[in-house]
Amino acid sequence: MVVLASTPAVDHIPLLRSPDPGDYFSGMPVVDLSSPGAPRAIADACERFGFFKLVNHGVPADTMDRLESEAVRFFSLPQADKDRSGPAYPFGYGSKRIGLNGDMGWLEYLLLAVDSASLSGACAVPSCALFRAALNEYIAAVRKVAVRVMEAMAEGLGIAAVDALSGMVTAGGSDQVFRVNHYPPCHALQGLGCSATGFGEHTDPQLISVLRSNGTSGLQIALQNGQWVSVPSDRDAFFVNVGDSLQVLTNGRFKSVKHRVVANSLKSRVSMIYFGGPAMTQRIAPLPQLLGAGEQSLYKDFTWGEYKKAAYNSRLGDNRLAQFHR
Ligand SMILES: C=C1C[C@]23C[C@@]1(O)CC[C@H]2[C@@]12CC[C@H](O)[C@@](C)(C(=O)O1)[C@H]2[C@@H]3C(=O)O
Numbered sequence: 667m668v669v670l671a672s673t674p675a676v677d678h679i680p681l682l683r684s685p686d687p688g689d690y691f692s693g694m695p696v697v698d699l700s701s702p703g704a705p706r707a708i709a710d711a712c713e714r715f716g717f718f719k720l721v722n723h724g725v726p727a728d729t730m731d732r733l734e735s736e737a738v739r740f741f742s743l744p745q746a747d748k749d750r751s752g753p754a755y756p757f758g759y760g761s762k763r764i765g766l767n768g769d770m771g772w773l774e775y776l777l778l779a780v781d782s783a784s785l786s787g788a789c790a791v792p793s794c795a796l797f798r799a800a801l802n803e804y805i806a807a808v809r810k811v812a813v814r815v816m817e818a819m820a821e822g823l824g825i826a827a828v829d830a831l832s833g834m835v836t837a838g839g840s841d842q843v844f845r846v847n848h849y850p851p852c853h854a855l856q857g858l859g860c861s862a863t864g865f866g867e868h869t870d871p872q873l874i875s876v877l878r879s880n881g882t883s884g885l886q887i888a889l890q891n892g893q894w895v896s897v898p899s900d901r902d903a904f905f906v907n908v909g910d911s912l913q914v915l916t917n918g919r920f921k922s923v924k925h926r927v928v929a930n931s932l933k934s935r936v937s938m939i940y941f942g943g944p945a946m947t948q949r950i951a952p953l954p955q956l957l958g959a960g961e962q963s964l965y966k967d968f969t970w971g972e973y974k975k976a977a978y979n980s981r982l983g984d985n986r987l988a989q990f991h992r
């Protein structure tokens with residue numbers, strides 16, 4: 667991190683040295699979901715990086731574009747109108763503050779509850795009918811992709827029950843969240859050789875996160891050796907993250923990937939992310955089918971409800987799983 671005499675606009679936002687363009691992720695696994703080799707390729711990418719790019723996923727470009735343009739329209743509203751959709755917690759519009767424990771980023775966002783395959787009936791935000799329709803269409807589609815990916819993960823891991831993982835997000839009471847992030851350009855830092863932190867480094871607590879962004883890069887992931895690399899944007903693809911809970915279910919075989927977003931000084935970034943979490947009472951422990959003879963769980967026993975509570979009491983960059991290690 668760099669310390670600069672910052673401008674008032676970015677006061678309280680951590681600054682990062684601009685990524686070296688040479689640090690683009692050249693070894694990115696790209697998985698074709700329509701190919702017979704997808705299960706093995708997905709499992710391999712989750713073991714090596716906890717992250718991969720997904721193509722040929724079958725979600726029409728229109729579905730993605732419609733939501734993107736409705737989101738852009740929403741984030742262009744006057745601040746007072748957007749604030750009427752707040753606060754962010756438990757669900758709603760938020761700006762710069764992330765979580766409830768003092769984290770800040772150069773972004774604004776909508777955090778939304780998902781109920782089976784659409785926005786939760788109780789979720790009044792956003793109030794615009796077109797935006798809600800675009801959200802519901804997109805959420806239904808991305809959730810299907812998440813289910814297909816989790817089925818492929820189970821197959822790639824050699825588990826006979828195809829729904830061993832996906833069943834956790836399709837079960838009644840599963841805890842699914844949807845988030846739309848907008849990172850405005852951070853003009854104040856143009857030419858200064860550093861960038862504002864859009865979304866600070868963290869791992870996602872859930873099982874799986876499926877992200878789609880516009881054509882503005884900014885997402886970075888940490889490789890297993892600790893090196894940060896930038897993920898080139900691709901508006902036609904999804905990017906899939908392994909979350910903490912999936913790392914535990916696989917007893918550490920799949921890696922929960924550390925990631926962050928760096929704001930661009932010239933262009934806005936819009937991302938939409940589906941987070942697949944299980945029901946609050948779901949026990950999070952290594953699947954017995956994955957434990958070799960005599961192999962013990964690396965983790966203490968806990969439920970998703972217990973883990974979520976601990977996660978929401980933690981700071982963004984904390985190693986949340988550490989307290990659950992045996
Ligand atoms: C600082 C925080 C924000 C977060 C809750 C937390 O206390 C730690 C985990 C964060 C995270 C990361 C992934 C998702 O964006 C998110 C919605 C989630 O489930 O966990 C956020 C939380 C948030 O923004 O509220």
Ligand SMILES: O=C(O)CCC(=O)C(=O)O
Nearest residue numbers: 845847865885927937939
């Ligand atoms: O907005 C992005 O590109 C990623 C944000 C993220 O990691 C998150 O919301 O958990």
Ligand SMILES: [Fe+2]
Nearest residue numbers: 868869870925
């Ligand atoms: Fe994340």
